[in-house]
Each structure stands twice: as structure tokens, then as C-alpha cells.
Amino acid sequence: MGWSKMSLPWRVESEMMVFASHKVASVRLHRLTQAMADTGLDHLVLFGNAWQNDYLRYAADFGILEGEGIALVGRDGSVTLYLDDRMEAERAGVECPDLCVKAVRDLVAEVGKALARIGNHKVAMAPRRHMPAGLAMVGSELGCGDATAVLDRLLMLKADEELEAIRRAAHLADAGYDVFCRAAVAGRADYELVAQTESFFRSAGVDDNFMLIGVGGPEVRGMTPPVGRVLAPGDMVTTELTPCVDGYYVQICRTLVVGDPSPVQQDAFDLFHRAMVAGIDAVAPGVTAADIARAENAVFRAAGLGDYVTSEYTRVRGHGLGLFPDTKPHILEDVETCIEAGMVLIVHPNTYHPAAGYIVLGDSMIVGPNAAEVLTTTPRRLFRGGTAEASS
Amino acid sequence: MRHGLIQWRDENLSQAEVQTRQDHICAALRAAGLDALLLYTNHIRSGAVTWACGFTPYWSDALWLLPIDARPLFVTALSKRLGNWIAATNPTSEIAHSPRPGELIGARLAALKARRVGVVELDRLPAGLMAEITNVTDAELIDATTVFAALRMQPDASETRLTARTDAIARQAFAAMPAHRVRVGDVTEALELSARLAGAEEIYVATAPDLASDARLARIKGGVPLGERFAVRLSVAFAGTWIRRTETFTRADTPAPDIYCARAWFADVCATAVAGPGLQEHLVSKPPPEGLRLDDWLLEAPCATRPLQIVAEHGMDPVMAHANATISVRLTGPCGPVILARPLIGPEGAG
Numbered sequence: 001m002g003w004s005k006m007s008l009p010w011r012v013e014s015e016m017m018v019f020a021s022h023k024v025a026s027v028r029l030h031r032l033t034q035a036m037a038d039t040g041l042d043h044l045v046l047f048g049n050a051w052q053n054d055y056l057r058y059a060a061d062f063g064i065l066e067g068e069g070i071a072l073v074g075r076d077g078s079v080t081l082y083l084d085d086r087m088e089a090e091r092a093g094v095e096c097p098d099l100c101v102k103a104v105r106d107l108v109a110e111v112g113k114a115l116a117r118i119g120n121h122k123v124a125m126a127p128r129r130h131m132p133a134g135l136a137m138v139g140s141e142l143g144c145g146d147a148t149a150v151l152d153r154l155l156m157l158k159a160d161e162e163l164e165a166i167r168r169a170a171h172l173a174d175a176g177y178d179v180f181c182r183a184a185v186a187g188r189a190d191y192e193l194v195a196q197t198e199s200f201f202r203s204a205g206v207d208d209n210f211m212l213i214g215v216g217g218p219e220v221r222g223m224t225p226p227v228g229r230v231l232a233p234g235d236m237v238t239t240e241l242t243p244c245v246d247g248y249y250v251q252i253c254r255t256l257v258v259g260d261p262s263p264v265q266q267d268a269f270d271l272f273h274r275a276m277v278a279g280i281d282a283v284a285p286g287v288t289a290a291d292i293a294r295a296e297n298a299v300f301r302a303a304g305l306g307d308y309v310t311s312e313y314t315r316v317r318g319h320g321l322g323l324f325p326d327t328k329p330h331i332l333e334d335v336e337t338c339i340e341a342g343m344v345l346i347v348h349p350n351t352y353h354p355a356a357g358y359i360v361l362g363d364s365m366i367v368g369p370n371a372a373e374v375l376t377t378t379p380r381r382l383f384r385g386g387t388a389e390a391s392s
Numbered sequence: 393m394r395h396g397l398i399q400w401r402d403e404n405l406s407q408a409e410v411q412t413r414q415d416h417i418c419a420a421l422r423a424a425g426l427d428a429l430l431l432y433t434n435h436i437r438s439g440a441v442t443w444a445c446g447f448t449p450y451w452s453d454a455l456w457l458l459p460i461d462a463r464p465l466f467v468t469a470l471s472k473r474l475g476n477w478i479a480a481t482n483p484t485s486e487i488a489h490s491p492r493p494g495e496l497i498g499a500r501l502a503a504l505k506a507r508r509v510g511v512v513e514l515d516r517l518p519a520g521l522m523a524e525i526t527n528v529t530d531a532e533l534i535d536a537t538t539v540f541a542a543l544r545m546q547p548d549a550s551e552t553r554l555t556a557r558t559d560a561i562a563r564q565a566f567a568a569m570p571a572h573r574v575r576v577g578d579v580t581e582a583l584e585l586s587a588r589l590a591g592a593e594e595i596y597v598a599t600a601p602d603l604a605s606d607a608r609l610a611r612i613k614g615g616v617p618l619g620e621r622f623a624v625r626l627s628v629a630f631a632g633t634w635i636r637r638t639e640t641f642t643r644a645d646t647p648a649p650d651i652y653c654a655r656a657w658f659a660d661v662c663a664t665a666v667a668g669p670g671l672q673e674h675l676v677s678k679p680p681p682e683g684l685r686l687d688d689w690l691l692e693a694p695c696a697t698r699p700l701q702i703v704a705e706h707g708m709d710p711v712m713a714h715a716n717a718t719i720s721v722r723l724t725g726p727c728g729p730v731i732l733a734r735p736l737i738g739p740e741g742a743g
Contacts, residue, residue, distance in 0.1 A: 049436045051393075051451065063611070065596055066436065066627075067698065068516070086690065086702060087609070087625075091598060094610035105702075108515045133522040134515025191397040195588030198395055202597070203581040203614045210393050210451075222473040225398045225450040227480075228591075315471050352473075 020165065021246040025061035027161045028154075029077055032059055035150050036075045042121035044073040044147055045111065045139065047131050050208075054323035055126050055151050056081075057247050060099060062092050063207050068132070070111045082111050108134035115142055126151045155322055156329065157342045162248065162322070163366055166344055169245035170364060170375035172206055173252040176241045177378050184237050184385030186258050190215050191226035193237075201243055210242035210249065210325040220357040221313070233259040233387050238360045240348070242325040249325040251346045252376045253362035256383035268356035269382040275299035275349035276361050276380065279318065279331070283345065283365060283372040289335040293317040296349040297333065305353070314351035321346055321364055343367040394435050394450040394629070396593045400481045404557075404631040405446050409550045410484050413444060416543055418460045424539050427506040427531075428459040430497065431540075432517055435594075437697035440512050440540065441466075442632035443551070447482035448593065455497050455521065456485065459504050467493040494524025501529040510536025513696050541695040547715045552737060554633040555716045559735050561590045562628045562637040571645045576601050577614025579624055587628055596627040600731065603640070607722070607729040618643045623731040627700075634699040636692070636718045638733035650725030653681050658721060658732045667691055667736050668713030671704060685724045693717035 036044060048056025049068045057063065060071040060081045067085035080100045083089045089103035104110040115123065115138055124147035125131050125139050158166070176197055183196040190213050201209050212223035215237050223238055231237060235258045242251040255272075257265055275296045282295035296317045297309040308314070318331030321344045329337035331347065339345075348362025361380060365372040421429055433441035434453035441456045442448045445464060454468035466485040468478065469492075479487050490496045501509060506529070511517060514535040525533070568586035573579055580597045587595045598609035602619025609625045625638040642648050657680045665674050671691060680686055690705040693714035700718060704710035720733035 049434070051434050051436060051453070065611075066700075068436070086705070087598075090608045091610040094606070094608045094612075129518060129520030131519045132515060133517045133519045136519035136522075191591065192589055194395055195585055198588055199581050199585035202584045203577040205577075205613045205615065207611060208393075209395065211395050212450075221476070222471075224474060224477040225394060226396065227399045227477070228397055311471070313473065315473070 020168070021061075024161045024165050024246065027159050028058050028061070029079070031154055031159060032073065033075055033077050035154060036073070039147075039150055040122055041124050041145075041147065042075050043118050043123040044071075045115065045123065045125040045131075045135070045144065046071040046073060046151070047125070047127060052127065052130050052324070054155055054327065057323050058151060058154060060096065061247065062096050062099065063247060064088060065091075068107060070107060070135070072111065072114055080114070082107060108132050108138075111135055112138040115139065115144070124150070152328055155324070155327055156320055157340060158322060158344060159342075163342065163344070165246055165248045166250055166321070166366065167375060169243060169248050169250045172201070172204055172243045172245060173241055173250045173364065173376050174378045175204070176201055176206075176209070176243055177239075177252050177254055180239055180241065181254075181256060181383050181385065184231060184256055184258065186231050186233050186385070186387045188231050189226070190229050190231070193239075194226050197241065206243040206245055207247075208244040210240070210244075210251070212240055214238040214358050216357060218355065218357045221352050222358055223360070231258050231385065234262070236265060236357055236359070237385060238358055240350075240360060240362065244325070247323050249321050249323070250364045250375060251321055251325065251362065252364065252378060253346070253348045253350060253360035254378060254383060255359050255361060256385045258385040259387045260384065261382050265356045266382060268353040268359055269361070271299065271303055271305070271353070272349055272359050272361045273380055276347060276363070279347035279349060280363065280365065280372050280374065283339065283347065283367060284370060285339060285341045285367060287339050289329040289331050289337045289339065290333050292339070292347060293331045293333045293335070296347065300349070300351075308351045308353065317349055318345055318347040318362065320344060339367055341367050341369050345372075394448060394594045396588050396595070396629075397591045398448060398450060398481060398593055400446065400483060401631070404554060405550055407483055410444075410446050413543075413548075414458060414464065414484070417444060417458055417540075420539050420543055421460050421510060424510065424536070426460070426508050426510040426534065426536065426539070428457055428501065428504070428509045429536060429540070430509055430511045430533070431456045432513070432521070432697060438632065439694045439699040440697045442699070443544065443694065445482055445485050446632065447478070447485070448632045453493075453518070453521075455493050457497050457500060459506065462504065465497070465500055467496045469493055492524050494521040495528055498525040498528030501525070501531045506531045508532050508534055510534055510539055512537050512540045516697070537696055544695045545693075545712060545714050551633060551716050554631055555635055555735050556737050558628050558630040558633050558635045559637065559737065561587050561592050561630055562626050562635060564590060565595075565626060565628070566624075566637070566639055573618055573643060575614060576612045576616045576618060579618070580614060583624070583626055587626070591630060593629040593631065595629070598625040598627075599623070603729045607731065609638070609731070621648070621728050623729070625731075625733065629699065632699070633716070634694075635735040636700065636720065636733045637735070638720060638731050640730045640732065648727060650684060650727050651730055654684055654723050654725060654730040654732060657681055657684070658734065662719065662734045662736055665719065665736060666713065667693060667715070667717035667719070668710050670709070672707075672709040680723055683726050684730070686721060687724055688722040690720050691717050692720070
């Protein structure tokens with residue numbers, strides 16, 4: 001039975017999910033207003049777009065797709081969502097019926113006017129870096145502060161209800177990889193695998209998905225969007241899938257070989273497997289992000305591959321997950337962020353291997369009171385994609 | 393993010409065509425007394441950079457600088473490991489990587505001794521990037537949205553060709569919808585699969601699953617049942633070009649005279665409309681057939697950083713002519729609402 005034909009009647013399923021989603025949003029807003037009270041803030045100005053939506057979504061629970069938006073949040077829990085696209089505002093009216101939504105042609109001017117009306121209160125903005133320059137200027141003139149750090153901490157340390165939402169989403173990452181793996185057949189183009197995966201995700205209620213792919217051998221240095229490369233026997237196919245359910249992203253990274261893996265590919269994969277396990281074993285409250293990265297990297301160094309854990313070949317050794325698919329903390333040897341219970345991470349020693357090419361392997365986990373609760377359950381093995389002959 | 397196929401293909405857009413656009417930009421900059429043009433891009437506001445150099449980011453953001461007498465510079469926060477892919481899909485630009493792209497742009501402006509730099513949607517430039525730039529250069533940043541819009545509104549054969557191709561993907565996707573559809577997921581699954589297999593760079597699907605109760609289009613969960621009459625808006629990107637196509641259907645695909653009537657009227661409107669001043673009058677002069685009432689319309693076109701931006705709507709005529717626009721209408725018929733949208737690419741595209 002496919003995920004598109006889930007066993008619960010649609011109405012029960014949908015109503016349960018909507019109820020759970022609203023409950024999580026309500027918990028987030030309560031935490032946010034509590035943080036505002038703790039820091040003496042009267043109003044928050046939160047920017048968002050489809051790339052950097054976590055700050056806005058934390059308060060407004062709207063998954064913006066086109067244009068840009070600003071959520072103006074009061075300490076009393078009132079939220080006004082300004083959107084610069086009339087069609088997006090219509091969508092917000094359906095998807096977030098309790099929200100006050102305003103469609104505006106000039107986002108900077110309209111929010112600027114609203115800011116001027118509350119200018120004698122204590123107001124802060126987040127994320128300051130992405131705020132439209134015109135609005136940041138108005139904010140500076142009015143003495144608005146920077147609430148980015150306040151939001152970052154809330155985004156990193158999840159409430160129990162958020163962790164439940166993430167657990168609900170995790171099985172779809174596994175199911176998505178199963179679809180991807182079955183689509184990986186010699187003769188198909190990389191974008192066809194993405195098409196099959198995205199089609200499945202839409203049917204299963206996944207709103208968004210961060211997904212990259214790599215196809216080939218030692219010439220492949222990383223993952224990108226699909227470029228039209230056709231799978232051939234012997235190719236390694238890497239992907240990271242990051243389905244988003246009700247705003248929460250869960251990620252899985254796996255590698256497969258089209259046909260039978262060569263001994264070189266299998267040996268390389270085994271090294272990544274050991275590094276991933278070492279990283280996961282290091283996850284516990286009280287360690288730092290750097291400790292986890294060092295545990296992963298030590299496996300590569302012991303194998304004489306220390307060069308390949310540097311920024312020349314890899315970006316991060318894992319990262320946080322939540323309302324953004326690549327949130328803090330980044331798992332790197334120079335990041336001293338303390339790991340705390342309630343964080344959600346992926347540990348992935350993804351990097352280039354000189355003999356086999358780019359390999360990925362990663363699982364998402366909740367940091368529990370003592371250790372990691374791994375969420376994704378797909379076996380940690382080098383998968384095999386079909387050859388054209390086998391599929392026919 | 394953009395999930396679909398992103399590749400450089402000369403048959404979609406050639407380097408010569410991109411170079412022509414850049415030449416036009418430089419001429420406009422000289423006429424406006426500007427030393428360079430600065431464009432911001434991310435996958436939501438990709439329109440300007442995609443038109444100017446052909447590149448669309450799948451994630452993160454970037455700045456693209458075109459000095460009037462030097463090669464364009466593209467600076468991204470994406471890591472160096474992606475350099476080969478970026479260079480392959482952005483062949484006319486020099487590529488640089490930095491976690492602080494604004495600093496590299498500022499340094500280049502300083503090195504070029506640029507004094508007046510045009511920026512499209514200056515007040516929307518992310519504040520962090522703005523600070524990085526202004527920390528390292530004294531060049532005056534001037535809003536150049538109007539200068540750029542004047543270029544974007546010119547008809548461009550390659551863009552029109554891509555618009556038609558993108559619309560063909562959308563039409564093919566609608567044709568792939570199953571005749572027997574019960575849930576929203578039956579529709580969205582088929583649309584996603586068809587459009588992405590056809591090479592779409594991205595698609596967004598919005599649905600009004602039961603027009604009898606609510607005509608607003610939204611992202612609806614797959615398990616929600618379809619009503620007797622429903623509408624679907626499909627927004628498709630191919631090679632950086634976006635179109636929208638909205639259709640109204642009956643669940644059982646049974647004949648609905650008012651929908652057919654509305655489609656025929658709209659095809660005629662699209663074939664004869666000009667996306668510029670007078671559009672509102674054109675719609676008034678071509679009222680829908682008896683029994684149908686035009687309640688609302690809007691016009692979208694690429695003119696700044698967004699690939700499609702609302703430039704006119706019910707009660708507000710377009711200020712100037714636009715190329716590669718999409719028009720959306722909402723009508724009320726005897727059996728309920730009819731929602732339609734088409735790119736304005738002539739009779740063929742209006743089908």
C-alpha cells in the first residue's frame with residue numbers, strides 16, 4: 001500500500017493533522033510571547049520568504065511560497081501577517097484562517113507605517129540580516145533592536161509538541177527514500193527520480209522538500225539540483241531528502257550504486273558508515289557541536305583521509321533541523337554550541353572520497369536526556385539501483 | 393527550493409542572447425548616468441538575474457554585478473564545491489564565493505572606482521548584504537527599478553519561446569490528470585509527475601477543492617476530497633521562465649457548458665488582449681457571454697526581481713506595456729465560479 005492510500009479515512013487523518021498542527025503553532029506562539037516578556041519586548045517584526053521562512057513561520061505558521069512577508073507580533077499574542085502578493089494572501093486566508101492577513105503592494109512602506117505607530121514601544125526585528133534594507137533603516141531610526149538570537153534559541157530548542165510533529169514527519173523521509181531508490185534505474189535521468197519523489201511527497205501531504213542529487217563516480221564532488229545526467233551501471237547516486245510536514249523538516253541522506261557496488265565503493269561506504277555511527281554515538285546533552293564533528297572526522301583521519309573533512313570538500317558534518325532544513329547548530333569543529341536535550345540534528349559525514357566520489361549518509365535525531373533518539377529508520381547500507389535489464 | 397532540472401542549454405537560451413540583453417542593460421546604464429547595475433537573487437526573487445545572465449539559484453542568495461565596461465561578477469554564499477555547477481549554468485559571469493557576498497561586490501565596486509550604482513529594488517535588498525557593500529565602498533547606491541523595468545518590458549523572442557514551452561508543459565500536465573479523481577492528491581500527484589518529467593524546474597499547485605463552498609486557491613492536503621466542481625492553479629518554471637495556468641473542472645469530467653463557454657471567451661480575450669494600458673477597457677469591451685459575469689482579474693509580468701509580479705488588477709489598468717504576462721480571471725456562472733489563467737502568448741498559447 002502506498003502512502004497516498006493511507007489507512008485512516010481522509011477526514012480523520014486530515015482533521016487529526018490539522019488539530020495537531022494548530023496545537024503546535026499555538027505552543028510556539030506562547031513560547032514566543034513568553035520570550036518577549038522575558039526580554040522586555042513589546043513587538044517583534046519577523047521577516048520570511050520561501051527560502052528563510054523559519055522566523056516568520058514560528059509566529060505566523062504560514063508556509064510562504066512566493067514573494068515576501070512580515071509578521072508583526074505583539075506581546076499579547078496578536079499576529080498580523082503582511083504579504084506582498086495578493087494570491088499568497090488568499091492562500092494564507094485558507095491555510096491560516098485565524099490569522100490577520102494583509103495583502104500590500106509595498107511591503108516596506110506598509111510595515112514601516114505600522115512600525116511608526118508603535119515606535120514608542122520596545123520593538124525588535126529578526127532575522128536582521130534578511131530584513132529588507134528599507135525596513136531595517138526605518139527600524140534603526142525608531143531604535144528597534146535585533147531579536148535574531150532570541151528567535152535562534154527558540155528555533156533550536158524545541159517544545160515537546162514540536163518534537164512530536166517532527167516524529168510524525170520522520171517516517172515520510174524513509175518512505176520518500178524508498179520511492180527514490182525504486183526509481184533509480186539505469187537509463188533514467190536524474191530529474192526523473194526527483195519527479196517520482198516529489199509526486200509521492202505531494203500526494204502524502206508533504207508541503208515542501210529540500211532535495212539534492214549527485215550521479216556518477218569519482219568526478220562528482222557534491223550534490224546539486226538535477227542536471228539531466230542519465231544513470232548508468234556503476235554510477236553512485238547520492239541524495240538528501242528533507243520532507244517538510246506542517247513546517248517541520250526531517251532529513252535523510254543515502255547513497256546507492258546502479259547495479260552491484262565495486263569493492264572500492266563498498267569500502268568507501270563502510271568508512272562513512274563508521275564515521276556516522278561515531279558521530280551519532282557522540283550526541284548527548286552537554287557535548288558541543290565540535291565534539292560531534294571531531295568524532296566523525298577522526299574516522300577519516302585514521303584512514304588517512306583527513307584532507308577530505310576540510311571545507312575544500314565538505315560544508316558541514318551535520319546541522320540542526322526544524323522549521324528550516326539547515327538550521328543551527330552547524331556540526332563543525334569550530335562550532336562550540338552546547339548540545340541540549342530538545343534539539344533536532346542530522347549527523348551526516350557527507351564528503352568527497354578520492355577513490356569513489358561524493359558519498360552521503362545521514363540520519364535525523366532528537367537529542368534526548370541522555371543520548372540521541374534516531375528518527376529515520378532506513379537501513380544504513382549502500383543501496384542498489386536497478387539496471388535497465390533487471391527492471392525490464 | 394528549486395527541485396527540478398536546472399541546466400544550461402543553448403537551445404533554451406544562448407550565450408549570444410544573454411550577451412545581447414547585457415548590452416542593452418549597459419546602454420541603459422550609460423543613458424541613466426550609472427556605472428554599474430547590481431541585482432539580487434534567491435530562488436524567490438530570481439527573475440532579474442535569470443533574465444540578465446540565465447542563472448537561477450536553487451537555494452541561498454547571491455548578487456550579480458554588471459559594470460558598464462567589464463565582465464559581470466556573480467558572488468554567492470553557496471560553497472566552492474558547487475562552483476563547477478554554477479559556472480556551467482552561468483557561463484557569461486565571473487563566479488566568486490563568499491559567506492559575505494556584499495563585501496566582494498563592494499570591493500569590486502571600489503576597485504572599479506564606480507561612483508553611481510543602480511540597484512533594482514534597492515529598499516528590498518537584504519539589510520545584511522547592504523551593510524556589507526556600504527562598509528567597503530563609497531559608491532552611491534541608486535534605485536534602478538524603473539531603468540530595469542523598461543528593459544524587461546521589451547518583447548524578447550527567446551523569452552517568448554520559453555514562455556510557450558513552459559506553457560506547453562503546463563497544458564501537458566493538465567492533460568495527464570486522471571479522468572477519475574476523488575481526492576486533491578489524485579490531481580496534484582499527476583501534475584507534479586507530468587511537469588517534472590517534462591523537465592520543469594519547479595512547480596507550485598494550488599487548489600480550490602470545492603468551488604461550491606470556497607473559491608480561494610490554496611495548498612491543500614492530498615487527502616481532501618474534491619467537490620463536484622474544483623479549480624487548480626499550476627505555476628510552472630522551465631529554464632527560469634514562469635507561467636501560470638488555472639483551470640476549472642468537474643470532478644467526473646462531465647460536460648459543463650458554462651466552463652466551456654468561459655474557456656472560449658477567455659481564449660478570445662487572451663488572443664486579442666495587449667498587456668498594457670487599455671487592458672481594462674478591452675475586458676469591458678469583450679464581456680463574457682450571457683450567464684457569466686467577470687468578477688475579478690489580475691495581470692502578472694516579470695519586471696523586477698520576481699519572476700511574476702502583479703502589475704495590474706481589477707480597477708487598476710497597467711501603467712505600461714508588459715512582455716510575457718499572465719492574466720487570471722474569476723467569473724461567476726450559473727453553476728458556480730469559473731477560475732482561469734493563461735500566459736499571453738497569442739492564440740496558440742491561449743488554447
